[in-house]
Amino acid sequence: MAETHHVYKLADRPRGTPTEDAFEYAEEEIPEPGPGEALVRTIYMSVDPYMRDRMRDTESYAEPWDVGEPLHCAVVGEVVESNGAGFEAGDVVTGELDWAEYATAPAAELTQIDPNRGPLSAYLGVLGMPGNTAYFGVNDVAQPQAGDTFVVTGAAGAVGSVAGQIAKLNGARVVGFAGSDQKVQFLEDDLGFDVGINYKEVDDYGAALRDAAPHGVDSYFDNVGGPITDAVFNHLNVDASVAICGQISLYNATELPTGPRKLMNLIQTRATVEGFLVSDFSERFDQSAKQLGQWVANDTIQYRETVTEGLENAPDAFLGLFEGDNIGKQLVQVSEYEG
Numbered sequence: 001m002a003e004t005h006h007v008y009k010l011a012d013r014p015r016g017t018p019t020e021d022a023f024e025y026a027e028e029e030i031p032e033p034g035p036g037e038a039l040v041r042t043i044y045m046s047v048d049p050y051m052r053d054r055m056r057d058t059e060s061y062a063e064p065w066d067v068g069e070p071l072h073c074a075v076v077g078e079v080v081e082s083n084g085a086g087f088e089a090g091d092v093v094t095g096e097l098d099w100a101e102y103a104t105a106p107a108a109e110l111t112q113i114d115p116n117r118g119p120l121s122a123y124l125g126v127l128g129m130p131g132n133t134a135y136f137g138v139n140d141v142a143q144p145q146a147g148d149t150f151v152v153t154g155a156a157g158a159v160g161s162v163a164g165q166i167a168k169l170n171g172a173r174v175v176g177f178a179g180s181d182q183k184v185q186f187l188e189d190d191l192g193f194d195v196g197i198n199y200k201e202v203d204d205y206g207a208a209l210r211d212a213a214p215h216g217v218d219s220y221f222d223n224v225g226g227p228i229t230d231a232v233f234n235h236l237n238v239d240a241s242v243a244i245c246g247q248i249s250l251y252n253a254t255e256l257p258t259g260p261r262k263l264m265n266l267i268q269t270r271a272t273v274e275g276f277l278v279s280d281f282s283e284r285f286d287q288s289a290k291q292l293g294q295w296v297a298n299d300t301i302q303y304r305e306t307v308t309e310g311l312e313n314a315p316d317a318f319l320g321l322f323e324g325d326n327i328g329k330q331l332v333q334v335s336e337y338e339g
Contacts (some may be wrong), residue, residue, distance in 0.1 A: 125329030146171025154223030304328030
């Protein structure tokens with residue numbers, strides 16, 4: 001094993017849309033695991049929109065990154081060395097680790113997975129945090145019923161693509177907003193959505209929604225916010241339910257627009273709007289893991305991944321999320337699994 005490795009650190013707190021200048025690519029000695037820790041070689045790492053908030057020096061549900069310190073993300077990796085952590089070399093684990101080729105972590109922060117159950121990358125997507133987010137966001141928050149019209153934004157992303165399929169399994173009519181004709185084709189042909197809307201080719205979101213959901217919206221899963229959400233709020237039915245999962249359209253804003261201005265609609269519709277974090281449901285992750293695993297194994301749930309090769313390209317993969325470059329889960333492959 002080499003004596004040094006590469007790690008990404010936060011170089012500066014960006015204002016507005018981040019650039020490459022926010023990231024420092026450093027070479028350091030490979031860390032040694034302390035008592036009760038394991039040294040993990042990164043195979044796949046996840047980049048996610050919520051990480052933009054961790055670049056700010058403000059209070060949020062995710063702890064801010066410190067300037068000059070390593071960035072963190074969900075990782076699938078192979079244990080290289082265990083110092084009383086209860087693992088053996090060669091075990092495959094997931095955990096919140098550094099943007100790095102190698103990282104150490106306490107045993108309590110690592111979960112062993114079976115590499116024979118499916119692709120390792122899926123444990124960062126459909127079988128990981130995004131899948132859990134979709135599962136509980138649909139079933140516990142948005143709660144679409146048979147015959148309902150369910151709308152999801154960011155529909156071709158890691159969360160939205162799974163959320164729409166779960167709503168479809170619940171018997172709903174599913175409408176998804178995405179950012180290209182290729183993504184719309186993916187939604188309709190591969191995932192079984194009833195209607196996909198390319199929001200980049202639409203001048204009037206409300207008119208597009210009236211065509212796609214002529215009987216109104218009963219359940220809305222919001223990953224994007226902004227003008228599309230304004231349009232959806234104008235089409236909510238009585239007793240509609242809204243799950244606020246993300247607001248990626250606003251993450252790089254230097255000044256947030258005044259609002260919301262659509263709350264009057266909630267009076268007449270008596271709609272319920274609820275924000276949620278996937279961690280709210282952590283005690284039930286075994287339930288979602290079992291169900292999602294079954295759906296993936298029997299091809300009931302389809303998924304796609306966009307994989308960027310090489311740790312050095314991780315910032316490009318992250319920044320591409322805000323341009324809509326990915327379909328499905330955006331991952332970075334750092335090394336090969338040879339087990």
